[in-house]
Amino acid sequence: MRKVLFLFAVLTFISCKKESEESFGKPETTTEVQKPEELGKAIFEGKGACVACHKPDVKLVGPSLQDIAKIYKDKNGDMVTFLKGEGEPIVDPTQYEVMKVNFAVTKTFSDEELKALEAYVYSHLK
Numbered sequence: 666m667r668k669v670l671f672l673f674a675v676l677t678f679i680s681c682k683k684e685s686e687e688s689f690g691k692p693e694t695t696t697e698v699q700k701p702e703e704l705g706k707a708i709f710e711g712k713g714a715c716v717a718c719h720k721p722d723v724k725l726v727g728p729s730l731q732d733i734a735k736i737y738k739d740k741n742g743d744m745v746t747f748l749k750g751e752g753e754p755i756v757d758p759t760q761y762e763v764m765k766v767n768f769a770v771t772k773t774f775s776d777e778e779l780k781a782l783e784a785y786v787y788s789h790l791k
Contacts, residue, residue: 705785708778713770715782718763721789726763728756730789738790744783745776 709715718726719733728736736756737744746752750768754761771779 701781701784702788704778704781705783705788708774708782709785713774713782715767727760730786731791732756734787734790738787744786745779748774748779748782 709719719728719730721730723729724732733744733756736742740755742755743752747754748768748771750765750772754764774782
């Protein structure tokens, strides 16, 4: 019985040592870079909860992403500044009070996240 336990302990030690040697000097994380549109989509559907009021091609509570993208492009608007709560509403000013409530969320986003969200909206241009 002692020999079996000793053999088990040795095999366990060897297998653990092999794993640690294999990963030595190798990066532990992947270097895959997420596209801004993908990050923007994740924010739009996730922590931003934008999807609750905006759809890609249909007005829901707020304007569609196609409409937002077209108007911001045509008027050379600054979507990031608006999402920071520092810009004037240019798409549908009548809905501004509804959107203003969401600035509590969008003001917590980093510039990278806001730019990714903007890239996602612009990806809906037709």
